[in-house]
Amino acid sequence: MKMETTARSLASALHIAKGVVHRRNSIPVLSAVKLSDGRLSAMGGVDMRVEVALPTVGKSRGSAAIDCHSLAGLLAHIPGNEAIEITDDHSLATIKFNGSEYQLPSYAASDFPSNLLEKNEGHRTALDNVGFIAAIKRVMFAASTDEFRYYLNGVATVYLNGEPVVVATDGRRMAWMPIPFIPVGAEGAILPSEAVAFLVKRKLEPKAAVFSTDSLSARFEYDGLVFTTKCIDGTYPDIARALPEPPAPYAHLDRREAVAVLLRLSSLDALGNDCAVILTGADGRVSITRDGGAYSGRETLSCKTFDTGGFKVGFNGRYLLDVLSALSGDGVTLSAEAGGIGSSPSIFTSDDDPLRTVLMPMRI
Amino acid sequence: MKMETTARSLASALHIAKGVVHRRNSIPVLSAVKLSDGRLSAMGGVDMRVEVALPTVGKSRGSAAIDCHSLAGLLAHIPGNEAIEITDDHSLATIKFNGSEYQLPSYAASDFPSNLLEKNEGHRTALDNVGFIAAIKRVMFAASTDEFRYYLNGVATVYLNGEPVVVATDGRRMAWMPIPFIPVGAEGAILPSEAVAFLVKRKLEPKAAVFSTDSLSARFEYDGLVFTTKCIDGTYPDIARALPEPPAPYAHLDRREAVAVLLRLSSLDALGNDCAVILTGADGRVSITRDGGAYSGRETLSCKTFDTGGFKVGFNGRYLLDVLSALSGDGVTLSAEAGGIGSSPSIFTSDDDPLRTVLMPMRI
Structure with missing residues (x-):
């Protein structure tokens, strides 16, 4: 096998391959990238494969499978404009550039699983x-x-x-x-x-x-x-079966204010994940608390409460922070099954954001 | 105990304290920061102490020792201009700001090791x-x-x-x-x-x-x-006893070129730390190699060689990279005991840089 390319082309193809190739493989050849005419292939275990175009210079012949992470580590430190020559002989690949010469383990290219995932046919x-x-x-x-x-x-x-x-x-x-x-x-x-x-x-x-x-x-x-x-x-x-039907809105909050409160309540990490964040809403206010003996926090936010009247519901604080952070609008509306807010899943929606998030309540 | 300060002052004092307070302590009070009139104190184990000025607002009285990392986690999420009121009662500290209220564990301020390190007297x-x-x-x-x-x-x-x-x-x-x-x-x-x-x-x-x-x-x-x-x-x-006497220069290299070579040779991490980087110098060139079977690398750099003639010396690649990276000049000179380069420690000096580094050779 012999091929010539530039350090820049090879490094950028390897950078992509590194993202799928597992560092440890029970089948050694899966740690390798296969270099063949104009193409670099890599496997992520036996379930994923990536193929990247690899521009070559001059004539190249044959193919080789070279240890991915070693080759990527080496290429990360070679200036992009260097010409790279790769040859392969008896399970040893030789990489030459600018008078320098490195050798890395290689595998028979024929061992590289080429037909796996090959049957991907469809529209x-x-x-x-x-x-x-x-x-x-x-x-x-x-x-x-x-x-x-x-x-x-x-x-x-x-x-x-x-x-x-x-x-x-x-x-x-x-x-x-x-x-x-x-x-x-x-x-x-x-x-x-x-x-x-x-x-x-x-x-x-x-x-x-x-x-x-x-x-x-x-x-x-x-x-x-x-x-x-x-x-x-x-x-x-x-x-669809997990969603409240029909969902009725019970609270509307400023999303950024709520995120700030949850960041503070989450800082009480000594309480652990089992200590719920409890939202108690009434009369245009919601109190948000987390309470576990020596550590506790209580904050209040203004909140539109709906016809449902007051409500009390507990959530995992980390999850609540995740869904509120995932949304992007200014305000967030919480909806649940009318009459069963504390036991029904709550839907979180944000103005002008098509993302929908749902959270199961915690028993409080 | 009662004090008032701003979130910004307290957060910045806690940020410094966090850098010394260990997360786990066999003596619980060492996990705390002591707040007293205008001052925040923190211990790093029993061997280090930091005291930071903490501007307070209005009258403050008494002192308290509050869990450092919990308090710092909370303050990290409070806007800087909020006024913070801290009170302390029966091993529970209460932190109030803008209508919100948090409680954190506290310790008797008298338990805080105040006299440790106190005898630091001198010029x-x-x-x-x-x-x-x-x-x-x-x-x-x-x-x-x-x-x-x-x-x-x-x-x-x-x-x-x-x-x-x-x-x-x-x-x-x-x-x-x-x-x-x-x-x-x-x-x-x-x-x-x-x-x-x-x-x-x-x-x-x-x-x-x-x-x-x-x-x-x-x-x-x-x-x-x-x-x-x-x-x-x-x-x-x-x-002084570890230094070659008198040291004689045996090689002068471009420092950045040498660092680039060592980064590439270090990428062969499968070789492990016991595989030396070997420098072989003669006639104005040095070849730098690392060789261990399936993985190996060989590079050549131009290098001023001195009257000592040729030389051959091996170093731990990671250490060699460290000392060359620590220096700051363009060129680096290697000196050792004349006639014993491979067994004497080498001194690395760089033009216009007062830093001196020494490396023991590896047996090759």
Whole structure:
């Protein structure tokens, strides 16, 4: 194998590959990037693959699989305009530039899992500027990290009351964003959190996506970059069932004021997560308290209270801060099942913000 | 106890206190800051104390000791111009501002160790603008973290061949900086690394210092801040004995080029720390290599070689990178005992930089 490229091209391709390649792999070749004519490929475990265009100089021949993180570490310190020559011989890759020579372990390129995820076939949906990934970025905070509820460890694309949305939940909080349409084959597809993290790190939206229901995988196409991931093999819960019906507004608050209060109450971290933040509203005021013996806090905010009269509801303080911070408007409205505010999930909506967030109350 | 101040004053005093107060203490009161008329005091274990001026509003009476990190966490989120009222009653402190009320654990102010470090008496040496702490900042990287060589866990003030210097070493590398004079009582004093970290974090040099040889402590006075620390109870090794005598220059390199090479060679971190960087110099060139089977690197730099002829010497790559990065000039000169370059410590000096660094070679 022999190829020539510039340090800048190789470093930027490796920077992307580093974002998927796991540092430890039970299958050694998965730690490598495969370099072949004009392309760098990398695997994230056996479930994700990224392929980046790699401009080469002159003729290149053959392919090689070289340890990703070592090569990326080296390239991070080579000036961008240096010409890089890579050759590969008997499981040893040689990198030459400007009279310097490095050797790194390499693997047989034929061992690199090329046919994995290869069966991604389906309708190609153009995604330019529809904001699919931007919508995913806003809801991903609510995804679960509990490996026993693996089907919640990601972001799903579903219809909610007929409206196409992306949604994430961990069973205690939920966030969804409307999207213009669901890509062909994507209904019910759950993108794993690791793939979501890779997608939201890109600065641009993908040009197109292919969701293959046969192979349960999704492919996202960018200029010079193709990212393929397995979707989670599971059924996303019916989120409409978790929502209060019909939701009635019970409080309207200044969002930034409420965030400031919650930051202060959250500073009482000695109280732990089980100590709820309690909202008690009446007569145009809400008192927000957290109380646990030696540590406690009590604040009051002005708050529009609705026909429901007074209310009392407790939330996990960290989660409440998360949903209020995720919204973007000036005011936030809390809605719940009329007559059951303390036991029904509350919906948080903000003026002029399509994001919807839901929080289960805590027993108080 | 009762006092009033502004959130800004209290937050900035707590920000300083946080830098010394340990998060976990076997003696609970050491987790607290003591607030008394116009002053906030905090202990770092039993060996360090900081006292910060705290402007109060109106009359204040009594004193209280309140949990430092909880109070600092709360104050971090209160707008600076809010008026803060603190009262204390039966091991519970109440913090009020703008209609809000928080309670935090407090301790009897009388339990706060007030007489510890109190015996710091000695001659007060003015330090304005002599750059004492700036000098310490440049050598501290070389200090040991090995608790069995506790007397090396800091920066010492000593005479080296009659010249006053601050010095740090871990036995394998050493750095020293000349200072204009040694403060009265400071000869042989070893400031512990934790105290050094606190001092270098301040933006200004202290106005004055008091080194007490009786109580083996040092006090540094700033505007509105007094910092007192125990010195390490030990004898600093005679550093002059570790130096080659007389040192003869054997190589002169471009410092930035050498740093770039070492960054690349250090990226081969799979080789571990035991794999030396080897410098082989002859005829105006030095080859710099690191070699360990599957991972290896070889680079060449132009290098002035001296009358000593060729040389071959190995160093720990991380340490070599540290000493070259610590220096500031364009060129760096390596000197060692004539005829014993591979076994004598090497002195690294840089044009126009008073910092001196020394590195023990590795066996190659």
